Amino acid sequence: MAFISSGYNPKKPMENRITDIGPRKYDEFYPPVIAKNKGKWLYHEILEPGILVHVGESGDKVYTIRVGGCRFMSVTHLREINEIADKYCDGYLRFTTRNNIEFMTDKEENVKPMKEDLLSRKFAGGSYKFPIGGTGAGVTNIVHTQGWIHCHTPATDASGTVKATMDVLFDQFTDMKLPAKLRVSMACCLNMCGAVHCSDIAILGYHRKPPMIDHEYIDKMCEIPLAIAACPTAAIKPTKIEIEGKELKTVSVKEEKCMFCGNCYTMCPSMPLADDVGDGIVLMAGGKISNRRDAPKFSKVVVAFIPNEQPRWPTMTATIKRMIEAYSKDANKYERLGQWAERIGWERFFEKCELEFTHHLIDDFRDPAYYTWRQTTNFKF
C-alpha cells in the first residue's frame, strides 16, 4: 500500500488550501424536465406503489420510481445505482429525506422496463437490491442511526433492527393499504439522532444500569463539571476517593436518581454504561410532524423494555407488527396512528394493541409530568 499524494503538502498545510466553498449548487444536477418545469408543477398522481407522475403547466410529465435504500451503502452499490440511472434516466437520480432512492424519467416507455430491471436485481443472500415502494398510505423507509457500526454510545444496533423490522413490514412498503402513511424511525440511544421523537412508531435503544466509574482515570480524561452538568436529574456529584493511598478527584452517581440516559458518558469517557442484558429497546408511538388536520405530535413511550435479541429482534418486530395491525384494522381513513390513539383513548390503544401498561410509562420528569396524568373522570372501562 504505497502512499499516493493528492497534491496536499503536509510541510505547508495552508498553501493552496481551498475552504468555505460549501456544497455543489443543486441546479447542476437537475434533469432537464425538472429544470424546465421547476415551480410550475400542476399536480401529481401515484400510479402504483412506488411510482409517481408529476404533471407541469407545460403538459410535461416526469415519472419517478422510488426504491428502498439501506442508507448504509457501498460504492459498489452506488455504482449499480449509477448504471440504472444511466440506462433509463439520462444519468440523473436523487435521494429522499427518508433515504430512499428516486429514479426519474420523462419517458413513459422507460418506466416498465426500469421497474422489471430493478425488481430483478438481488444480492447474493437473496434480498432485493431495489424494492419499489414507499409511497402513499404505507410504511416507507426507516430513518435510523449508526448503532454498533460506528457509534460509541448506542444501546442497540441500528442497521440490524431496521433490516429485521423492514423484512417483517415489507408488504406495507410495497403496498398502500393503511389508513394513512406510517413512519417508523430508529435511534440507538436517547440522543435521538433523527426522528424518533416525532414518528408514528419509534424504536429507541435504552440502557437500564447506571454508569460504571473509572475512578483512576476520570480526572485525567474528563472535565468533571461538564459530566455533572450533563445529568438531567442531578444524580452526579463531585467527590474524592482514595486508591492505593492516593486521593483522587472523581464523581459519585446517586443510583436512585439515575435513569440511564448516558449523557454523562457522552461528556466523559470514564463513565461507560453499555451492558449486554441491561440494554435493549423502548418502543414509542403516535408522533407526527405534518400539520395536516392537527398539530405535530411527540411520540409516546408505549413499551418500556424489550431485550436486545440480535440478530433479528423477534419480540420487537412482533410487537411493532401487532400495533400496526390493530391500527390498520381500527383507524379511519386519513387518520395517523397518533390521531387514532387520541380519538379512542390511550386506555383503548393499549387494549387493542395488546400491550402491557406498566408504571414505567407514567411520566415523572419534572413539572410537565403532571399534565400527562388524567385530570378528568372521562375514561373508558
Added chain:
Amino acid sequence: MAKHETPLIDQLESGPWPSFVSDLKQEAESRAKNEKNIEYQIPQDCCDDLLGVLELSYKHGRTHWKHGGIVGVFGYGGGVIGRYCDQPEMFPGVAHFHTMRVSQPAGKYYTTKYIEDICDLWERRGSGLTNMHGATGDIIFLGTTTPQLEEVFWELGHNLNQDLGGSGSNLRTPSDCLGESRCEFACFDTQAICHDLTNEYQDELHRPAFPYKFKFKFDGCPNCCVAAIARSDLAFIGTWRDDIRIDQEAVKAYIGGEIPPNAGAHAGRDWGPFDIQKEVIDLCPTKCMRYEDGKLEINTPECTRCMHCINVMPRALRVGNDKGASLMVGAKAPILDGAQMATLLVPFIKVEPPYTEIKETVIEPIWDWWMEEGKNRERLGELIKREGMQKLLEVTGFKADPRMIQEPRSNPYVFWKADEVPGGFERDINEFRKFHQR
C-alpha cells in the same frame, strides 16, 4: 474466503429488504479482488474487519468503538467524526475508522458523473462505505484513517469543487425538502434559500463559535417533508396568505370518481367511493369548508392552511398565490430538559433572494442573543425556556401576537417591567405608613 466468521450477522442476509450485510460483503469482496488495481490508501480488508467487529458486537450486545475521537482538517473545527475500534489488534483494518461529512446539494439531486467521482475518491482513500445520507443531510463517508483526511479534503476541494459539512457546536449542514423542483405544494424555493444560507454562513458552519449545535431546515409547505418543525433550531415552513385556488370542474371530477383521492395514496384498500363531505369537509379542522349546489367554498380567513383538503384533492385545490413562510424556533431532541417541537415566531415572511430581512431581523439577532446568553451546551429551545419567549421577542423586535401561542397562560405569575407601571418600583415605606399603621 471471508476473513472472519460471521454467523450472527449472516442471518441478516435473508428476507426481502436490501441487506446491508450482503452489501458490506460485496464491498469486502470487491476490495479483495481489486480488479481495477487500485492503490488502496487504507487497509484493503477494512470491510472484512468491519464485518468482524460488528459480529463481535452482536455476540457481546455492546458497541466496540472507543469513546469520542478528535480529528479534522486544518482551517476547520469540525466536519470529521473521529472513531477508533476498542479491539485494534483483532481488527486492524478499522483501528481508525473516521467519518467525513460531505456537504450535499440541496434536494439531493445528483448526476451519475458526480456519484462516480465521489466513489472513485472514497474507494481509494476510504473504506468504500457510505451513508446516503446522514439524518442532517450530509453525504457520509464512513471509515478512513487520520493521514487520509487532508488528502480527501484536498481532492474534494480541488477536484470536485466540494466542501465538508458541519459537526460540533456550530451551524450544521442545512437541508430541505425537494420544494419547487418536483412538488406543486411548495410555497417558496427551498433549495435556493438552503443553498444561499449555507454559503452565507460558511464560517459559522466550519468553525464552531456557538454554545451548542444549531440547525436550519426548509420545508416548502406544512406537510413538512424534511421535518423542519421537529429537527431544526430554525425551521422555515412554506405557507400562503390568500385564497386556496379551486378548480370547480376538477372538484366534480373527484366526486364523480374520475380522479382518485389523495393522488391514489390509498389505492391498496377498498375505502368505498370518494365522499367529499366525509373525507374533506367533515375533517377540516376549522370547519371552514362547505359543498353546496355543486360548488366547493372555503372561508379563507378561518382556514389554518393545514393542507388536508389540498392533499386529498391535489388536482382541484392549489395553494394560494401570495406565498411565503412561517419561521419557527427551538426544536430539539430530549437531552437535556425534554424534547421540543419548534415554536412559531414569525407567522409570515416573504422568502425572496437575497433574503436580507430573514438574515437581519431573524437569524442574526437570534444568534447574537444565544451566543451571548446561551449556557455551555444549551440549545436555543432551552434558552427560550430558561429566559422566556418574551426575551426572544425583545431581542428580535417582533411584537407579541396571539398566533405565537397555543393558549394564554393560566397562572397569574406575570412579570412587569418597572417602566410599564406608573411610578416605577422605587417606593418609600414611610410614605406608605402615613396611611397604614403598623
